[in-house]
Amino acid sequence: MEASEEDEEENEAFLEWLMARTGREVPLQELEERYEVLEELGSGTYGRVVLAEPRDGGSPVVLKLMAKEHTDRRTFLREYCIGRCLSSHEACVRALPVAFESATHFAFAQELAPAGDLCDLPSSPQEGLAEVLVKRCASQVAAALDFMHSRALVHRDVKLDNVLLFDSECRRVKLGDFGLARLQGWPVRAAAGALPYAAPELCALRGADTLELDPSLDVWAFAVLLFCLCTGCFPWAAALATDPQFEGFSAWQGGRAVPPSWRPFGAGAREMFRRLLALDPDRRSPAVEVHKYLALPWVAGRGSEGAGAERGPRHALSGGLFCTTRAVTSCLTTTPGRSGKRASKQKHSSSEGRKADFLVSYNQNFCKIWHHLGMTLILRQELWKKWVKVSRVRGKFPPGQISALVGGGSSL
Numbered sequence: 001m002e003a004s005e006e007d008e009e010e011n012e013a014f015l016e017w018l019m020a021r022t023g024r025e026v027p028l029q030e031l032e033e034r035y036e037v038l039e040e041l042g043s044g045t046y047g048r049v050v051l052a053e054p055r056d057g058g059s060p061v062v063l064k065l066m067a068k069e070h071t072d073r074r075t076f077l078r079e080y081c082i083g084r085c086l087s088s089h090e091a092c093v094r095a096l097p098v099a100f101e102s103a104t105h106f107a108f109a110q111e112l113a114p115a116g117d118l119c120d121l122p123s124s125p126q127e128g129l130a131e132v133l134v135k136r137c138a139s140q141v142a143a144a145l146d147f148m149h150s151r152a153l154v155h156r157d158v159k160l161d162n163v164l165l166f167d168s169e170c171r172r173v174k175l176g177d178f179g180l181a182r183l184q185g186w187p188v189r190a191a192a193g194a195l196p197y198a199a200p201e202l203c204a205l206r207g208a209d210t211l212e213l214d215p216s217l218d219v220w221a222f223a224v225l226l227f228c229l230c231t232g233c234f235p236w237a238a239a240l241a242t243d244p245q246f247e248g249f250s251a252w253q254g255g256r257a258v259p260p261s262w263r264p265f266g267a268g269a270r271e272m273f274r275r276l277l278a279l280d281p282d283r284r285s286p287a288v289e290v291h292k293y294l295a296l297p298w299v300a301g302r303g304s305e306g307a308g309a310e311r312g313p314r315h316a317l318s319g320g321l322f323c324t325t326r327a328v329t330s331c332l333t334t335t336p337g338r339s340g341k342r343a344s345k346q347k348h349s350s351s352e353g354r355k356a357d358f359l360v361s362y363n364q365n366f367c368k369i370w371h372h373l374g375m376t377l378i379l380r381q382e383l384w385k386k387w388v389k390v391s392r393v394r395g396k397f398p399p400g401q402i403s404a405l406v407g408g409g410s411s412l
């Protein structure tokens with residue numbers, strides 16, 4: 001047996017042992033007996049993430065509550081144990097040594113990220129974050145991924161919602177949500193994770209085919225996240241040959257002209273993206289590669305000094321697909337409940353009820369389309385306006401039906 005296979009088996013055995021041991025110590029208690037729930041931070045079919053104050057004093061903590069109806073015990077224990085294992089790293093959200101189960105839920109505590117997640121940062125349509133903020137995120141998320149990967153763990157769900165903020169200037173950000181994390185070598189099936197972030201080798205999986213889980217999948221998603229932060233758009237809807245934006249990118253990787261959506265980037269950043277987004281996963285650089293590029297300008301004409309206030313030019317990304325990141329990451333998840341989570345968070349924090357209702361129904365309807373018909377939609381959405389434009393539709397869906405599902409105000 002090869003050394004790496006032995007390592008994989010050892011890692012698996014250790015995680016199993018940790019889960020079994022932890023599982024024996026999880027007490028039975030009702031949430032309300034021990035905590036007062038102060039605020040909901042996120043919700044969905046998996047359960048809820050809440051800010052809660054211990055009734056016996058002490059600082060509020062974040063509780064991830066997973067409905068037993070939708071979560072088996074092993075899933076809960078795996079996420080909690082992985083979270084605990086990663087807690088020693090400064091760029092991984094700290095899971096606290098508090099876990100319990102009630103009649104209806106499993107729960108574990110985490111430190112609070114007071115500034116929310118990367119979707120909460122103000123970002124105008126077709127405009128990314130200030131470069132200095134992007135670079136701070138890049139450096140810290142890369143460090144978190146490097147730490148995970150050095151422990152043979154693959155996150156599998158690197159996306160804006162899962163990067164948590166401790167301040168709005170991104171001086172301290174952490175990678176969170178280890179719910180999909182698995183050990184390297186684990187057999188991955190199609191459609192894991194959010195689609196625009198999925199690497200081409202994952203998008204190419206069909207039916208019961210599997211792929212050996214590899215850190216290079218996280219690196220791909222990380223590079224997509226960086227593109228989103230720099231531009232306010234996703235580079236493509238899916239890394240498939242049928243996606244014109246992805247096709248343009250592949251051609252560029254093969255020596256053709258730089259596609260329009262990549263032209264705003266300087267030479268250094270282009271090189272960085274080409275290495276992180278190598279089509280061949282064996283040639284993909286590790287995430288920490290970004291550190292080599294931090295001193296170079298990334299987006300042409302955009303300064304790298306100063307914080308928050310500085311923004312880049314409004315470069316019109318003709319190839320850009322998504323005008324905002326928050327709505328689209330939620331819309332493009334493959335599980336209706338998860339999308340509902342973001343929608344309900346949106347509703348929770350928005351002062352304009354009608355706008356929030358629109359987003360809720362939009363997200364739900366989109367998921368219906370996505371989930372049941374598996375078609376590819378490329379959406380153009382301006383978050384703060386009440387319209388949705390489906391700019392490109394592939395598949396057998398008649399336009400009238402899409403219009404009906406997406407709801408009033410949409411146009412094709």
Ligand SMILES: Nc1ncnc2c1ncn2[C@@H]1O[C@H](COP(=O)(O)OP(=O)(O)OP(=O)(O)O)[C@@H](O)[C@H]1O
Nearest residue numbers: 041042046049062110111112113117161177179338
């Ligand atoms: N420790 C925390 N501090 C502040 N907010 C948090 C924290 N943990 C989670 N959240 C908020 O709750 C949301 C959902 O949490 P989390 O990602 O852990 O749940 P999930 O259902 O597993 O998510 P996903 O849909 O990405 O799989 C996050 O996107 C974030 O906005």
Ligand SMILES: [Mg+2]
Nearest residue numbers: 161162176177
């Ligand atoms: Mg999440």
